[in-house]
Amino acid sequence: MSRALDPGSLAPLFTPSSIALIGASTDPSKVGGMPQKFLMDRGYEGAIYPINPAADEVQGRPAFGSIADVPGDVDLAVIAVPAAGVIPAIEQAAAKGARAAIIFSSGFSELSAEGAAQQIRLSEIADEAGMRILGPNCMGMFSVPNQVYCTFGTAFGHYGGKGWPAPGGVGLISQSGSVGMHLFSLLRDRGIGFSRWAATGNQANIEAADMIAYMAADPETTVIASYMEGCPDMDRLAEALELARAAQKPVIMFKVGVSELGSGAARLHTASDAGDDDAMDALFADHGALRVCDMNEMEDAIYAASHNWYPARQETGIVSISGGVGIVMADEAAKVGISLPELPETSQQKVRELVPMAATRNPVDLTASWLRDLKLMGITADTMFEDADLASAIIYLSSVGMDPAFAEKIREGVAPVAQKHPTKALALSMRANREVCATFEKDGVLVFDDPSRAVRTVAAMGWLKMQMDIAP
C-alpha cells in the first residue's frame, strides 16, 4: 500500500523558523556556502546556524562544531558534506529534532549498489524520526514569500546578481536541479513570479507526489509544474493530482525518459525507473495533468497558467496581418487538434465592411490595411468573441512590437477587447521586448514571439481547462 500523502509534513521544509547549514563554507561561491549567502542577502528572518567544526565564524555568523551545539531549535537542516558524512549528519539532525532536511550530496543510488543501500538507510532514518528529507543528490529549494533560499543554483547571479525570483503563483518541482533552474530562468525572464521551487533529486523520501500535494494545499501557489524522471508510486501521484484538481490548480508535467536511451540516462542520473510511458501518459490524462514535451512547451504552459489564461474550448480565431502566417497557424491548429470555426456571416460582414479585401472566414487576413487603422485588430477580435463566441483569439503582428510607440497604439485597440470579454482568452504573436509584453499582460493579453507556439498553447490550455472543470 502507498504511504499516505501528508502535505503538512513539508511545512518545515518551505516555512522553517530556523535553518542549520551542515557543511557551511566560509566561501560563499562554494556549494556549501551559497545557501547562507542567499539567505542573508535576501533577508531571511529566521535563525541561521552555520555548522563547521573548523571555523568559529562563517560569513560573519557564529559557527557551531555540530548541530547538537546549536542553542535553539532547528526546523530544517541543509546537508552539504561528502557522501560518507551524510548518514552521521542526518542522524545528528534527527537527534536535534530537525523536522526536515535537504541533502545536496550525491553518491547514492545514482552511483552504486552501496550508495543505494545508504539511501535506503537515509529513508529509514527519516521514517523513524518523522523527518522529511529532500534529496539526496538534489539542488535544494527556494521559497519566495519568506525568502528561504537553500539551494546552490546559479541563476540568481544573472544580471549582475539581480536574477532573483519575483513573488508569484508558480510552484515548480524538478527532479533535476539544472532543468529546474533553466525553467526558472526562462520564466523569470518572461516576467513570471514564483511561490516555491524544489529539486527532488533521488527522491529517497520526498517525491514529486508529496510536493504536488503540498502545493495543492499551499495558498501561495496557484500553478503547479513538475519535471519528472521517474515516478516511484503511481497511485500516490494520481492521488496528488486529484488534490490539485480539487483545489482548481493546473498541473503541468514534463515527464522524460520516454525513449529507451532517455530512460537509460534517467537511471544513471537519479536512479529513476522511467516506467512504462504509455501508463504514465494515461495517468496524466486520467487525472488532468497536462503533459508537455520540451522546455518551450513547459515555459509557455506555465506562462499562460500564471496569467490565468484558459480558453474554454480547444478552438481559436486567428487575426493576421499576414495571410502567410495565417496559413502557418492554420496548419499548426490542425496538427495539434484545435478547431478554427468559420465566422458567422455577421462577423465576416463586419470585417469586410472595414477591409473589403480581407479574408474573413478564419483565419482572418486583414492584409496591409491594418496599417491604416490600428484598431482593426481589436475590432476583429471583438466580433470573434461577441458574435462568434469563440473561446480564444490570436492576433499575429509580426515584429510590430519592436517599435514600442507602435505597440502602445496596438494596445489601445486590444486592451478594451480583453476587458470586455474577461472569460475569453486573447493572445498576440508578436516580437517585442519584455517591457512591451508586460504592458499587454497587465490587460490579460499574452504575447508569444512565435505564432506556432501561440497556437500550441491554445491547445494545451484548452485541454487543461476541460480537465480542471471535471469535478473529481
Place this chain on the structure above:
Amino acid sequence: MSRALDPGSLAPLFTPSSIALIGASTDPSKVGGMPQKFLMDRGYEGAIYPINPAADEVQGRPAFGSIADVPGDVDLAVIAVPAAGVIPAIEQAAAKGARAAIIFSSGFSELSAEGAAQQIRLSEIADEAGMRILGPNCMGMFSVPNQVYCTFGTAFGHYGGKGWPAPGGVGLISQSGSVGMHLFSLLRDRGIGFSRWAATGNQANIEAADMIAYMAADPETTVIASYMEGCPDMDRLAEALELARAAQKPVIMFKVGVSELGSGAARLHTASDAGDDDAMDALFADHGALRVCDMNEMEDAIYAASHNWYPARQETGIVSISGGVGIVMADEAAKVGISLPELPETSQQKVRELVPMAATRNPVDLTASWLRDLKLMGITADTMFEDADLASAIIYLSSVGMDPAFAEKIREGVAPVAQKHPTKALALSMRANREVCATFEKDGVLVFDDPSRAVRTVAAMGWLKMQMDIAP
C-alpha cells in the same frame, strides 16, 4: 511542357542598373515611398527614376510624369499603384524596354475571377515582352551586395532604423512578404547575413522555382531558403532543386497548406493551390530539399547552414552539466531519429578519470564537476570526435552564457576542439546574449538557446548533408 528555367533572366531584378518607381510617393512612410527612401538611404549606385504625374520632385529627386519620359534606360520597374492602373503601367514599362518589374499591388487572382483574368493578362505581357515580373500582390525584394531595396517591408526600421541586413550568403524566397520579413528579422537578430530576399506573392510570372534556379547560380548566395504556399509546376521545382544540389547549395523549404484549413487559407492569400501534400513531401525528399514545419525550425536550419554546420551523419554525442537535460535531449534524439552511439571504452575511461561520478555512455553527464574545471566539456567533446568519431556533439550549459566572463572561459576550452576537428559539427545549448554567441560562432561553434532545438538541428542538417552528397 514546363517553361524552361532561365536564371539569367532574373539578373535585371536583382542587379538592375536603373530603377523606375511607378507610383512613387512623396511620403517616404507610404508603400509607394519606401523603396525610394531605402535606395537612397542605403546608397544604391544605379539611377533612380520616380514616376509621379502630380509632382515635379519626389523625395528630392526629379520626378517624371510617365516612364516613357525617363531619359535613360530602365532595367527594373517597381509598380505601386492601385490594381486598376497596373496593366497600363506594365505595358508602359514593357514599351520602355524594362526587363523586369515588381508589382506590389494586390487585387488579382487572390481576390476575384476578374482579378485572375487580369493576372493572366499580366503574364501574357511579360511573355510577349520577355520581361520578368515579380508579384503581383507581393512585398518586393532586396539585394544586399548592391543595395537594391525595392520593398515595403518594415523590419529595417527596427532598432531606431538600424535594422538593415548584414551581407551574407542567405538567399530567402518567401511567397508571403510578412513571413519573409519575420524570418529576416529572426535571422538578422541571430547574426545571419543575407545575399538576396524576394517575396513572390501571386507568382504570375516568377515562381519559387525560378528564384531557386537563380540563387543556385548566384555566386553571392550559399544557402537557399523558401517559404511556399503553392507550387504551380512541380517539374520545374524539381529541376531547380537539382540545380541547387549540383551547386552544393542546401535548400530549406517551409511549405505550408498541409491541412485542409491551411490550404483553404492559401487559396485566399495568394490564390495558391497547396497541392497534394504527400506529393510535395516526396518531391522535397527526392530532390534533397529539407522540409521544415515552423518558423523556428526554418530559423535554426538557415542559421546552421549559413555557418556551414553539417554533421556527416544523423548522430550526436551529448555532453551535459545536467543529467536531466541529457535525458530531455536523449528523448528528443529518439523522436527525431538520430542516434546517440555508445562511446567506446577508451572515451568512457578518459571521462571517468576526470570525473569519477560522471555518466559516460552518451549522454555524458559531467555532474557539478564541470564547475571545478571548465576544460572538461572540451575534453569530452574532443574524445567524442577523436576516439568515437561521432559526426557531431552538443554541449548543454544551461544559462552559463549569461555571464560573459564565464562564457569566455568556456570558449577557451571549446574553441580548440572545433579547430582541431573542422569536419565535425559542434554546438552548445546555452542561454547567452548575441555578443557571447558570436564569439563561439567565429570558431564554428553554434549556440542554441533550447536543447531540444539543438538536437532537432542535428537531425535536419545531417539529413541535408546526406542529400547534398548525392551527386545528381
